[in-house]
Amino acid sequence: MPSVNELKEKLINTQIWRSMFRGGTWKDTSRDRAQHILGNVWLHLHPARIRQRAVRFTYTWGLGGLSFGLFMILTITGILLMFYYRPAVELAYRDMKDLEFAVSMGLFLRNLHRWSAHTMVLLVILHMVRVFLTGAYKTPREFNWGVGVVLLVLTLFLSFTGYLLPWDQLAIWAVTVGTNMASATPFLGAEGPFSSLLGVNGSNDARFALLGGTSVGANTLLRFYVMHCVAVPVVAGILMIVHFWRIRKDGFSAAPLAGDPPEKKMEVWPNLVVREYIGAILMLIFLVGWSVLQNAPLEELANPTVTPNPSKAPWYFLGLQELLVYFDPWLAGVKLPGIIALGLIAIPYLDPDPKAGVGYYSIKERPFANTVFLFGIGLWFVLITIGTFMRGPNWAWYWPWESWASHKPLPPPTWSLILVNLDGKMGQFFTSQKTAGLQIPGWAGVGAALAAAGGLFTTYFGAGIVLPKLVNKDLPFKKSVGIAVIASVAMGVLAKTAHTFLAKYDFIGKNMPHFGVTEIFYIAFFLSIVIVMGFLLPQRYLRKSPVSLVQYVVTMVLLLSMLGVVLKMGARLGFNIKYLFSLPGLNLNI
Amino acid sequence: MSDVPTSPSGSAPAPEGNFFNPEVTRRGLIAGAWGAFAAFLAGGAAATARYMLPNVLYEPSQRFKMGKLKDLPQGVTVNKENRVWVIRDDKGVYALWSRCTHLGCTPNWFQAESRFRCPCHGSNFNVAGDVIAGPAPKPLWRCSVDVTPDGDLVIDKSQMENRPGFRDRGAFFIPVAV
Numbered sequence: 001m002p003s004v005n006e007l008k009e010k011l012i013n014t015q016i017w018r019s020m021f022r023g024g025t026w027k028d029t030s031r032d033r034a035q036h037i038l039g040n041v042w043l044h045l046h047p048a049r050i051r052q053r054a055v056r057f058t059y060t061w062g063l064g065g066l067s068f069g070l071f072m073i074l075t076i077t078g079i080l081l082m083f084y085y086r087p088a089v090e091l092a093y094r095d096m097k098d099l100e101f102a103v104s105m106g107l108f109l110r111n112l113h114r115w116s117a118h119t120m121v122l123l124v125i126l127h128m129v130r131v132f133l134t135g136a137y138k139t140p141r142e143f144n145w146g147v148g149v150v151l152l153v154l155t156l157f158l159s160f161t162g163y164l165l166p167w168d169q170l171a172i173w174a175v176t177v178g179t180n181m182a183s184a185t186p187f188l189g190a191e192g193p194f195s196s197l198l199g200v201n202g203s204n205d206a207r208f209a210l211l212g213g214t215s216v217g218a219n220t221l222l223r224f225y226v227m228h229c230v231a232v233p234v235v236a237g238i239l240m241i242v243h244f245w246r247i248r249k250d251g252f253s254a255a256p257l258a259g260d261p262p263e264k265k266m267e268v269w270p271n272l273v274v275r276e277y278i279g280a281i282l283m284l285i286f287l288v289g290w291s292v293l294q295n296a297p298l299e300e301l302a303n304p305t306v307t308p309n310p311s312k313a314p315w316y317f318l319g320l321q322e323l324l325v326y327f328d329p330w331l332a333g334v335k336l337p338g339i340i341a342l343g344l345i346a347i348p349y350l351d352p353d354p355k356a357g358v359g360y361y362s363i364k365e366r367p368f369a370n371t372v373f374l375f376g377i378g379l380w381f382v383l384i385t386i387g388t389f390m391r392g393p394n395w396a397w398y399w400p401w402e403s404w405a406s407h408k409p410l411p412p413p414t415w416s417l418i419l420v421n422l423d424g425k426m427g428q429f430f431t432s433q434k435t436a437g438l439q440i441p442g443w444a445g446v447g448a449a450l451a452a453a454g455g456l457f458t459t460y461f462g463a464g465i466v467l468p469k470l471v472n473k474d475l476p477f478k479k480s481v482g483i484a485v486i487a488s489v490a491m492g493v494l495a496k497t498a499h500t501f502l503a504k505y506d507f508i509g510k511n512m513p514h515f516g517v518t519e520i521f522y523i524a525f526f527l528s529i530v531i532v533m534g535f536l537l538p539q540r541y542l543r544k545s546p547v548s549l550v551q552y553v554v555t556m557v558l559l560l561s562m563l564g565v566v567l568k569m570g571a572r573l574g575f576n577i578k579y580l581f582s583l584p585g586l587n588l589n590i
Numbered sequence: 591m592s593d594v595p596t597s598p599s600g601s602a603p604a605p606e607g608n609f610f611n612p613e614v615t616r617r618g619l620i621a622g623a624w625g626a627f628a629a630f631l632a633g634g635a636a637a638t639a640r641y642m643l644p645n646v647l648y649e650p651s652q653r654f655k656m657g658k659l660k661d662l663p664q665g666v667t668v669n670k671e672n673r674v675w676v677i678r679d680d681k682g683v684y685a686l687w688s689r690c691t692h693l694g695c696t697p698n699w700f701q702a703e704s705r706f707r708c709p710c711h712g713s714n715f716n717v718a719g720d721v722i723a724g725p726a727p728k729p730l731w732r733c734s735v736d737v738t739p740d741g742d743l744v745i746d747k748s749q750m751e752n753r754p755g756f757r758d759r760g761a762f763f764i765p766v767a768v
Contacts, residue, residue, distance in 0.1 A: 173695060177710055180693040209642045213649055305670040307696040309709035325711050328727050329693060395712030395724075410703060411712060411723035423753070433722055578725070589727055 033269040045244050046272060047252050049265040053359075054253030055272055059134070062279040063127035064247075068240065069280045070120035073287070077113040078229065081106075085165070087225035089218045092167035093301045100298065111291035117159050119287065121316045124155045125377075132347070132373050135358040135366065136254035142348035144246040147239055149344045154236045156316065161228035163314060164221060172216045172302040173311040175224070177321065179216070181333030183207035192330050193587055215304065255359040309393050318387030319380050323565070325395065326572045328589045336565065343558045347373075350555050352547040368541035375533060376562055414578035415511040418456070420449045422585035427452075430507035437507040453581040457590075464560040465553060468539040480536050481528075488527035492520035512575060522574030526567055534563045652748040659683065659743040659766070666699050666717065674733060674745055675699065675706075677717060682765040684758070685733040685745045686719050691752075692726040706730070719752065728752060734761040 002010075011017055012026050022039035026032055034048035053059060084103055085095045099106035128148060131137055137145035164175045183189040183205055187198060190205040202214055212219025266272075299308070313321045323332040357365040392398035396408040415432030427449030431437035440448050499515040502508040512519075538559065542552060571577040582589045607613030654672050656662075662683060667676045673688045673696065688696050688706075695710035705722065706715040713724030720729045734749035743764075751757040 173710070177693045177695065204643055209639070212642075212644055213647050215649065217649060219644060219647075305673055305696065307698075307709050309698065311695060311710045321711070324693065325725050328725070333693075394707045394709055410705075411714060413723055433720070584728075587727065 030267065033267045036269045043269070043273065045248050046268045047248070048268055050252060050268050050272060051255055052263055052266050054255040055266065055275060057275075059255060059360075060253075061126070061130060062276070063123050063130050065276055066279055066283055067120060067123045067127055068244075069283060070116050070123065071236075071240070073116045073284070074113060074120065075233065077109050077116065080109050081113060082229060087165065087221050089167065089221060089302075092165065092221060096166045096168070096298055100295075107295065108291055111294065111296045112287060114296035115290045115294075116287055117162065118315070119283075121155055121159055124152050125316075128152060128344075129373075129377060133361055133363075133370060134254065135356065135360075135362060137348045138254075138351060138358050139348075139354040141246070141250050141254065144243060144250060145348050146345040147243045147246065149341060151236060151239050151243060153341055154232060154239065158228060158232050158236065159314065159316070161224045161232060164216070164224045165228065166298055167221060167302045168299040169302055169306075169308050170297065170299045170312075172304065173307055174313045174317070175220070176216050177311070177313065177324075178317070179207050179210050179220075181324075181329050182210050184329035185334050186330065189330075189334075191587065192334070217304075253359070310391060310395055312387070312391070315384060315388055319383035322383045322387035322391070326565070326569050328587075330587070331590065336561075339558070339561060346554065346558075350547075350551050352545045352551060368537060368545075371537060372533070372559060372562075379562065379566065412576050414572075414576045416579040416582045417577060418449050418453045418580065419582045420446055420453075420585070422446070422583070430511055432511050435506040435510040437511075456580065460564070461557065461560055464534055464563075465556045467535055468543055468556070469552075471539055472543065475536070475539065477536065477540055481532055484531040484536060485524070485528045488524040488531065489520070491527055492523035495523055496520055519574055522570055526570030526574075529566055530563045534560055653744065653746045655738075656685075656743040656745055658741050659737050659764070660741060662743060666701070668699050670696075672745070672747075674747070676735075676743070676745070678766075679717075682763055683735060683743070684763050685735050687731040687733055687747055687750065689731070690726055691721075691728040691730060692724070719757075729754075729757075732757045732762045735764050736761070737764060 018024065018026070021036065023032060023035040037043045037046050037048045081099065084099055084106060086092065096110075099110050101107075131145065131148070160175075160178060164171045183191045183202070185195075185206050186192045187194050188200060188206040189195055190200055190202045190207065195201075195205065202208065208214065210220075210223070211217070212223050312318060320332065320337065323336065326332065327336065351369065353366075356362070363370050389400045390397055392402075392404045392408070394408075394411075396411065398404060398406075398408070413433050415430060415434075415437075417429065419428040419431050419437075421428055425443060425446060426439050426441045427445030427447070428436060428440075429438040429449070429452070431439075439445065496515055496519065499508065499512065503512075503515070538556065542555070547555065568580070571580070579589045650672075656667075656669065656672075656674075656676060662676060662678050664678050667678075668688075669676065670688075675686045675688055677684055677686065686706075690697050690708040690710065690713055692708065692711055692713050695708050697706040697708040697713070697715065699706055704717060707713075708715075708724065708726070711725050713726035714722045715726070715730050716722050718729075719732060721727075729752045731750040731752050734746040734751075736744045736746070738744055749761060751762050756762070
């Protein structure tokens with residue numbers, strides 16, 4: 001009786017086995033192992049040998065590879081689901097029910113598909129964070145970082161298009177909200193700025209093309225099905241090929257050679273390949289377990305006449321949905337996501353030092369980059385947390401421990417700081433439903449309001465850009481942060497004092513009937529964030545860094561825009577300010 | 591070889607000709623061909639974009655009847671099927687499209703609070719359709735309303751208006767006493 005090892009050796013030395021893998025007789029030498037990687041179409045995206053640091057689990061956490069693994073799981077389960085699913089309004093929901101109750105393993109496959117999709121979105125985001133923190137986007141990997149950002153967007157879009165297919169209540173209302181944002185696109189959306197100049201209306205705009213109609217219906221289902229199953233996966237697949245090719249060509253891993261003499265390299269076959277398989281298997285075990293234990297949600301049949309209350313998007317879009325509370329759709333749904341995506345792509349080109357902190361976690365070596373990036377990611381997840389756990393019926397604020405059955409007071413009326421009223425030809429300040437506020441009639445008023453708005457935004461961005469460079473001396477950082485917090489509290493108290501004197505006037509008293517400790521806290525909290533993040537941090541780290549003027553200005557504009565979002569959230573949550581500037585005639589509200 | 595005249599820089603002499611009888615150079619011809627190919631691709635892209643806009647829609651009619659006008663009760667009548675609210679007050683009758691101007695969800699009517707509240711992002715509207723809270727940027731749209739000779743109320747959602755001063759007269763308002 002031959003041993004297992006003897007059988008294995010016999011097998012891999014048969015002519016049939018050897019014909020499948022290039023390299024002749026397998027002698028398990030170093031050369032054989034290298035040849036196995038280089039000569040295999042699936043494995044040759046790996047280098048033959050790799051530095052040990054690059055393979056360490058706590059360096060990459062396997063996030064990129066696992067994301068690709070999830071894409072493969074989603075492709076396979078997706079193809080299987082397609083055998084039973086028909087993308088027609090009358091059939092889709094019934095097919096979902098069939099998959100759940102009448103098809104063997106149908107429920108499991110659907111669960112696996114849904115939970116893998118959630119996991120993939122999370123891992124792709126974490127992969128981006130990992131690459132950022134280890135500086136792995138720097139020269140020569142700038143372009144591949146950009147490809148990665150596009151792949152992230154496509155991952156979200158794949159998830160979004162797949163969301164409609166069950167044709168339940170969750171599906172059509174999330175897609176209704178999502179596609180309505182398309183109509184806020186400048187020029188191409190019927191409700192976006194400038195579109196009327198091009199003759200764009202509800203029957204020929206971007207939303208109409210996306211939906212194949214004026215509302216989410218049969219055409220939309222078919223379109224999303226085709227995009228989800230064919231169009232977007234093909235594009236994503238092509239970009240993945242580019243992404244992996246560039247990883248290989250750009251040196252596979254940014255982890256530097258350590259030690260003197262340099263550390264030994266390890267053989268990819270079998271060391272790295274085995275690790276990849278172990279990672280994939282562990283993830284599969286996790287997903288299979290999850291899919292056995294928990295079913296993917298399926299609500300009642302889609303009903304275009306009744307919106308569920310509350311109506312929530314999937315978790316990774318809830319940050320966006322929460323953002324839509326604070327900004328008009330053209331800002332929250334189009335402009336801010338656009339700035340975020342373009343800003344992410346721009347990061348490698350804004351980095352002044354292509355060598356600092358490449359290939360290892362370097363919080364202290366790149367304090368500015370890491371703080372700002374993590375602040376942005378953190379802000380995004382704060383928004384997601386609010387949208388997921390703190391919003392109940394009518395999108396009112398419910399703490400997680402509060403029952404949704406408890407009655408909430410009506411939302412307070414909102415007011416606008418500056419309003420240009422073109423119909424009545426006047427400029428209005430501190431205006432709301434309750435009070436017309438301060439009015440300046442005529443074109444003079446319109447001009448005054450426009451000038452005030454221009455002054456407001458120019459001052460914010462202008463001062464924000466100039467001040468960190470202007471204060472040209474080393475400030476003690478921790479002490480400065482303390483002073484900033486104290487100054488912010490003082491500003492809150494000052495505002496409270498001003499309020500007590502001005503409350504007798506309608507334009508203050510009616511809009512802000514209450515001004516107490518909570519309001520002082522809001523001012524102190526949001527103001528100190530902006531001073532620390534927007535002034536002290538760049539003053540300390542960007543002032544002396546070798547950034548070019550263009551890099552500096554773009555970086556500051558992106559940073560100030562992000563902080564502007566924070567400020568506007570504070571203005572809305574704390575003071576019920578709806579718009580800082582409103583020009584209803586042109587749909588221009590900020 | 592040497593008897594062929596060339597310009598000092600070695601490039602071809604400038605072509606002669608005029609607008610009506612142009613001198614065709616090899617370079618110009620190739621540039622023109624590439625230009626034509628680019629124009630073809632641009633045309634193809636435009637045609638594909640147009641292809642994505644369907645010409646015939648199989649959507650419910652925008653114009654429908656809502657029963658006898660005289661039977662319409664006072665206050666807000668919710669019609670989910672056609673996605674409208676019909677409102678009868680002391681002065682007359684008008685119809686609001688039940689579509690939030692923020693992102694297109696259907697708000698709910700709360701009789702006790704006398705307002706429409708949107709479940710998606712928390713916009714609130716009063717009976718006139720004006721925004722009183724939340725992120726909606728515009729008032730609710732009012733639909734065109736009409737009465738047939740035999741007294742049926744007809745609503746047309748293809749004609750909409752939301753500006754004060756325009757939305758409360760003409761095709762968008764039926765002045766009837768209680």
